[in-house]
Amino acid sequence: MQKIHRAASACPQCGFTLADADGQFGGRELRLRCLADTAGLLRHEERERVEAAMRRFRQRFPQLFVTIYTGALGEAAHLRRFGLWLLNRANFVDMPPGSSNAAGILLTIDPVIKTAGMSVGYLLEPFLEETDTFECLARAHSYFLEGRYADGMIKAFDQLTWLLRKRSQQAKRHPRRFTGHLPPPAPQEVAR
Amino acid sequence: MKPWLWLTLAAGLAGPLLPARDTTPLPTLSEAQRKTMATSEWLAGDQILGGSTDAEPPPDLGEAPPTADLATGKTATLPVAEKYLAAYFDTRPETFLIDPQGLLDESSGHDLLGLLKAHSSDSPIDLFIYVFAKDQEIPGEVRGEELSERCFATGRPALLVYYFLGAPQQAALYASPSLPETIPATEPPQALQSAISQASQAANPAEQLHSFIEQLTKRIYRMEQMLHSIAEDAEGSKRSLALAAKLAKKSSSLSARLARLQPLAQKLAIPGLLLISGLAVILGIAGWRRRQATYRFPELTVEPRLGGEHAAGVGAVIAFASVNLPPASQRQQVADDSRRT
Numbered sequence: 374m375q376k377i378h379r380a381a382s383a384c385p386q387c388g389f390t391l392a393d394a395d396g397q398f399g400g401r402e403l404r405l406r407c408l409a410d411t412a413g414l415l416r417h418e419e420r421e422r423v424e425a426a427m428r429r430f431r432q433r434f435p436q437l438f439v440t441i442y443t444g445a446l447g448e449a450a451h452l453r454r455f456g457l458w459l460l461n462r463a464n465f466v467d468m469p470p471g472s473s474n475a476a477g478i479l480l481t482i483d484p485v486i487k488t489a490g491m492s493v494g495y496l497l498e499p500f501l502e503e504t505d506t507f508e509c510l511a512r513a514h515s516y517f518l519e520g521r522y523a524d525g526m527i528k529a530f531d532q533l534t535w536l537l538r539k540r541s542q543q544a545k546r547h548p549r550r551f552t553g554h555l556p557p558p559a560p561q562e563v564a565r
Numbered sequence: 566m567k568p569w570l571w572l573t574l575a576a577g578l579a580g581p582l583l584p585a586r587d588t589t590p591l592p593t594l595s596e597a598q599r600k601t602m603a604t605s606e607w608l609a610g611d612q613i614l615g616g617s618t619d620a621e622p623p624p625d626l627g628e629a630p631p632t633a634d635l636a637t638g639k640t641a642t643l644p645v646a647e648k649y650l651a652a653y654f655d656t657r658p659e660t661f662l663i664d665p666q667g668l669l670d671e672s673s674g675h676d677l678l679g680l681l682k683a684h685s686s687d688s689p690i691d692l693f694i695y696v697f698a699k700d701q702e703i704p705g706e707v708r709g710e711e712l713s714e715r716c717f718a719t720g721r722p723a724l725l726v727y728y729f730l731g732a733p734q735q736a737a738l739y740a741s742p743s744l745p746e747t748i749p750a751t752e753p754p755q756a757l758q759s760a761i762s763q764a765s766q767a768a769n770p771a772e773q774l775h776s777f778i779e780q781l782t783k784r785i786y787r788m789e790q791m792l793h794s795i796a797e798d799a800e801g802s803k804r805s806l807a808l809a810a811k812l813a814k815k816s817s818s819l820s821a822r823l824a825r826l827q828p829l830a831q832k833l834a835i836p837g838l839l840l841i842s843g844l845a846v847i848l849g850i851a852g853w854r855r856r857q858a859t860y861r862f863p864e865l866t867v868e869p870r871l872g873g874e875h876a877a878g879v880g881a882v883i884a885f886a887s888v889n890l891p892p893a894s895q896r897q898q899v900a901d902d903s904r905r906t
Contacts, residue, residue: 389871390871390872391871391872391873392872432859433858433859433860434859434860434861434862435859435861436861436862436864437862452882453880453882456876456880457871457873457876457877460873460875460876461873461874461875461876473875474874474875474876475867475874475875475876477875477876479876479880486884486886487884487885487886488882488883488884488885488886489882489883489885490880490881490882490883491880491881492876492880493876493880494875494876495867495869495875495876495877496862496864496867497862498867498877499865499867500862503880503881504881504896506880506881507881507883507892507895507896510881510882510883510892511883511892514883514885514891514892517885518885518888537860537862538860540862541860541861541862542860544862544863548863551863551865552865
């Protein structure tokens with residue numbers, strides 16, 4: 374299995390870069406609110422509940438924030454790329470100035486192809502595995518299946534909160550465990 | 566006396582004194598005729614008119630025969646001969662059929678005795694039959710109640726019956742003092758009446774006595790049943806009383822134990838309450854602090870990849886299109902161009 378180096382500019386298998394995503398979704402900066410329900414999945418009351426859950430999350434993890442995007446994207450691979458692209462290109466207008474998207478966690482839902490994805494910024498990358506984000510989505514799966522999107526979002530954030538609290542405590546007790554999370558840069562890969 | 570009777574009597578007395586005006590003259594008999602009639606046949610008015618004076622005196626019949634008591638309809642009675650009194654009334658009889666006069670024939674006596682013995686073996690209440698003749702009278706000095714108290718005060722409970730052969734309606738029943746008092750007082754007389762009624766339907770005196778005894782034994786069996794039910798009730802109430810006493814004892818022992826613990830409980834009540842309150846407060850504060858707690862992560866340096874300034878696509882995707890595609894089957898994420906491998 375080939376590993377992408379920390380400083381790799383493109384995927385060593387397919388050569389994918391953010392520029393490819395820019396070509397697909399647009400290269401300019403996108404101004405969004407943290408809860409961008411472009412698909413119109415949430416009613417007013419549900420929207421308030423979800424926003425309250427997002428606020429609670431921010432209170433508990435002052436460094437982090439969660440964002441939600443709902444909309445039709447085409448296919449699952451696009452959803453994954455879209456998450457990467459949105460975290461890099463979006464400007465969340467309801468975030469305090471100076472906030473970095475590297476501290477963001479994006480939950481993307483495509484109601485047409487009925488797929489959900491979760492992407493995290495660089496800040497959480499050492500502390501979260503792909504399986505962790507999968508567990509959060511799995512917790513929301515049954516609610517999404519029934520069309521109860523608000524409940525599914527809140528459940529996913531609850532699971533994420535529980536997980537991050539645990540990881541925060543672990544990082545506090547064993548900081549070295551997470552510093553070696555990513556492999557050290559290899560000179561030849563950096564050169565590539 | 567009524568006026569017409571007075572008048573009749575007065576006329577009768579005055580009649581000879583008054584001159585006969587229109588009367589039929591009495592027949593006049595010659596001496597020869599008188600003798601002939603006296604020897605041949607009864608002469609009306611001979612005695613009154615003072616005819617013959619050599620009439621024979623009435624024969625001596627000895628003791629007057631029993632005569633019927635017109636008031637009660639009973640035949641006149643003779644007392645039981647003195648020589649049998651001891652056999653009847655002196656001691657508690659050793660057999661259930663007391664017939665010292667031999668009023669019953671041998672086979673009947675044997676059958677009835679067998680019946681009484683069989684009853685005695687089955688029943689806790691014995692039955693003694695004193696057999697008298699129909700026209701016999703029990704001497705006044707012998708009283709059934711006295712006999713039962715004197716001879717049947719001890720031993721098994723018993724019923725005594727004075728039975729007059731051929732006259733079951735004259736039978737008298739006495740209960741021994743040892744008969745349980747729990748049997749209602751009305752029961753023995755009712756049993757006697759029932760037996761008399763049954764005996765009256767038979768014609769033969771021996772058969773009457775047989776029916777009498779059979780019916781009486783049935784009624785005695787009924788008395789036994791009543792005794793059993795009473796005993797069972799008493800036993801049940803005894804048992805419930807014992808149970809209640811046991812429970813009371815248990816509860817009293819529990820209450821005694823609680824009473825012993827009460828001073829200790831009073832001593833520990835305030836510290837215990839304080840401890841529990843303290844724990845509740847601590848738990849509440851811990852919960853509140855946990856809810857209010859904030860968590861931070863060390864900001865580790867992560868080199869940007871794929872040209873991304875803030876993120877490089879670490880994340881999972883899940884499909885919720887069908888219930889047939891559960892999360893468990895999607896755990897292995899499909900590698901694509903943005904996946905870190």
